[in-house]
Amino acid sequence: MALETRIFENDAWSREAMNRDVTDPDCYYLVAFPPDAPTQIDAYAGLQAPRGATEGDIQTIAVTEEARGHGLGRTLVQTLLIEARKRGAREVFLEVRADNPGAQRVYRRLGFEELGVRRGYYQPDNVDALVMRVRLTAPEMAPAVPSEPERPEATE
Structure with a gap:
């Protein structure tokens, strides 16, 4: 919850909402941490995609400022898309927040x-959200959603 409240200062999920989502069998969560500091969370991401449903929804993704710019967010999203498929x-x-061009990119x-x-x-904050969609069956998705996620660059 510390990362949630640090990254999403004004609109963080409550502990109850996070616990409900993390324990929901229709959801799939990933947590990333440095290999040399397994108690330090660099990022997490969550997907809601009931088995057999044709749609999924990326519920949340958070990457610490220190871990940004190395492909970790991309790898988490790719892994969620693989699971959704x-x-x-x-x-x-x-x-995605309209004022978050990095995530939009x-x-x-x-x-x-x-x-x-x-x-x-x-x-x-009264910030708009852009609603985005990716089609997992589209031919152009083949390079974007590999069968295995790319490995992010190592951080020093």
Whole structure:
């Protein structure tokens, strides 16, 4: 929860909401940590994709500022997309803050396209959310969603 509240200062999930999602069998969560510091969390990401459903939703992704810029976020998203595909999803949705161009760039490079805007979605900051989707069955997704995720660059 410390990483959640540090990264999402004003709109962090509650402990109850996080616990509910992490223990939900329809959800799949990843946690990344440095090999030399297994108690330090660098990032986490969560997917909701019930088995057999045709849609999934990336619920959250958080990467510490220190771990950004090395491909970790991309690798987490790729891994979530691989899991969504295994569960039967043909498309995955997400919302991203309109004021987060770095995350938007990562998603676009992975094949996500913008579908619309949810005005004032992130409260209390009143920041819009861009709704994005990637189709996992599209031929152009082959390079973006490998059968195995890419390994992020090592951080020193």
